Amino acid sequence: MFCLSFFSFVALGIAGAASVVSDDVLGVDLSLRERNSTTSLIDCLTRAGLNPVTPSNPTYQNDSLPVNLRLIYKPAALVYPNTTDDVSASVKCGAVNDVKVNARSGGHSYASFSTGGEDGHLVISLDNLNNITLSGDYVTIGTGNKLGPLYYFLWENGQRAAAFGTCPQVGVAGHLHGGFGYHGRKWGLFLDQVVEMEVVKADGSIVIANNHTNADLFWALRGAPPSFGIITRFTVLTHPAPTHAATFAFTYTWSTPEVASSAFQIFQHFAAETDLPSDLALQVRYTEATPVPTFSLNGAYYGNDGITGLNRTVQPLWDALGALNDSVPTATIFEDLNWIQNVVYEADSDPTIDPKVALQEAQGFQIPFYSNSLFYPADNLLTNASTLSFTRYTYNGTSADVNWYVLWDVFGGKNSAIAAVPQDATAYNARDMLMNLQILGYSTTLPYPDDGIPFITGILKSVTDPMPGGRFMGYPNYVDSQLSREEAHAWYYPTHTAKLQRIMREVNPKAVFDYPQGFLPT
Incomplete structure (x- = not known):
């Protein structure tokens, strides 16, 4: 996820978020059976010494708010266990009372699944298990x-x-x-x-x-x-x-969708066909802007030869983009940082500030948004028709009442440690995928605009529709809340x-x- 730079000026924070969510939105309207079950659940949690936060508690509204304010659900109760035994007791209370249980570790589920994804669940918030x-x-x-x-x-x-x-x-x-x-x-x-x-x-x-x-x-x-x-x-x-983190970000503004499509073709072919060292991270941040979207090529090289190694590795890509003769890039950063400075920078903070402040004291955000994602492999790259459909849609589609961006991350490719793990070694199902697109639209106000979800879904379809023979799947960390249970399983775990x-x-x-x-x- 693009952590702060898109969200920092609109982050509502807990207090701000609460101020835009009315009490009746969070009010709990349960059937008699559900009320009896919830009462029994709360009695069980109380007897176990777990101090449940319930709808009658003054902290319930803030405690139950998710990161994604588009998807606010009403838990039956929340608990904050101090030990693993407390977690066990909480689960037993949920199970014996037929109340569904969800864990929350940070609460950054894009679909608010850590607060149940629907009303009436028991949320076990793990904040206190922090050794x-x-x-x-x-x-x-x-x-x-x-x-x-x-x-x-x-x-x-x-x-x-x-x-x-x-x-x-x-x-x-x-x-x-x-x-x-x-x-x-x-x-x-x-x-x-x-x-x-x-x-x-x-x-x-x-x-x-x-x-x-x-x-x-x-x-x-x-x-x-x-x-x-x-x-x-x-x-x-x-x-x-690593002793070095040679870090760069070059921003281009391509004049037409045709030129932007060519830039994406250059980028994906470079990632697929070059013998990239595993020390190289590479991403394009494609962002809504006026008059045209911006194309920011970002990366870091962690090899011991620092800037020299970065230049040797990425120069062909820079040269190919430069040959488009359409935009002079602006280097927002091009320097050899140390590891922790690079971590701060990739978290969208100033790398010169105290890392303790940037990392330990980073403020959370709460905002309404919708996201989906797309993986595709090196042996089935996006066609010219696909990238041109994508750039034409985004150049012409900025009238939607949401702010949006698309991150193109290189996951696989030659020498990738991700791709080196066998496909069936873990439940994660995308070992053979080269590139991931995270597509996200957010709003600065509630409610989330009616055209927000169709517009973001349209970005995804603009890529996939021209390629009926494409081999696509999604990334469950960027979960699409619009998918049914069966659709999600087929999309994330084919x-x-x-x-x-x-x-x-x-x-x-x-x-x-x-x-x-x-x-x-x-």
């Missing part, structure tokens, strides 16, 4: 931790690093669907670094999951976690932080759905953990 312990090459992390403090802790304790996402406000467990950051091609996805988990199962039992113990559960949790258990602790491989459903029957047969796109034991 961090480093031992040798491995760090043990409570799942209440956010990424920013983790980056800072590892840097301060021996200048270590790990394969996390870029946004400091995101909860660590929330990106176990994948967990992509700028260093993903070098080390792999976050889920590839997890060697062990402590997990609370649907019956409240507490187990250890790794490649040897509860191996099927471990497989499912690495790519499709919410249906299968609540993770309370990870053990994660760390790495020595070859893994059957195995996930089998594991679901074994570990969560009553669907205690559930949400609108979750797996069912059928």
Whole structure:
């Protein structure tokens, strides 16, 4: 996710968000059966000493607000456990009272699935499970931790690093669907670094999951976690932080959609056909602007030869874009940063500021938005018709009453650590994909504009419709809230759905953990 720069001037914050959400929107209107079940649930949680936050509690409105204010749901109750045993007791209370249960680790689900994705769920917020312990090459992390403090802790304790996402406000467990950051091609996805988990199962039992113990559960949790258990602790491989992070961002404004389409063709062919080192991260940020969208080529090179290695690696791409003779790029940054400065920069902050402030004290945001995503492979690149359809749509479609952007991230390609992992090693189902597009439209006010969802869906269709033979899928960390359960399984887990459903029957047969796109034991 593009963490701050698009959102910082419109971030509403908890207090601001609450001020634009009326009480009647958050009011709970339950049937008699649901009220009886909820009353019994709250009694159970109270007897267990879990201090549930309920609709009658003055903090309920703020506590239950999600990041995405377009999708506000009304939990039956929220709890903030202090221990794994507390999580277990919470799950048992939900199960015995037939109330669906969801974990919240940061709460950055694009579809508000961490607050249930619908009304009436029990939300187990993991904020207080925030211990961090480093031992040798491995760090043990409570799942209440956010990424920013983790980056800072590892840097301060021996200048270590790990394969996390870029946004400091995101909860660590929330990106176990994948967990992509700028260093993903070098080390792999976050889920590839997890060697062990402590997990609370649907019956409240507490187990250890790794490649040897509860191996099927471990497989499912690495790519499709919410249906299968609540993770309370990870053990994660760390790495020595790179000594260099040669960082750049060049912004172009192509005059016509035809030229912009040519630029995207150059970019994708470079990513697919060049022997790119795993030390290179590469992205295009394509952003709504006036009079035409901006095309910002961003990246970082983590090799020991710094700027020299970056120039040698990326110069052919710069030359090819320059040959379009349509736009002189503006270099917003081109310098050799250290690792933690690069982490701050990729979080859309000034790399010269104190990293403790930038990472440990990063403010969250709450805003109405809609997002979807698209993967495609190197052996089936977008055709000229596809990229031209995309650029024509976005050059002509800015009349929609939303702010929008599309991030094009290189996940795979030659020498990518993500692609090096076998396709069936984890539930994550996109090992053979080269490029990911994250498409997002947001608003500065509520309600979310009526044309927002059709416009963003139109961007996706502008890419896929001209390629009926294309091989596409989506990224579950950028979940599309508009998909049905069956559509989501086919889009995010095209070859893994059957195995996930089998594991679901074994570990969560009553669907205690559930949400609108979750797996069912059928």
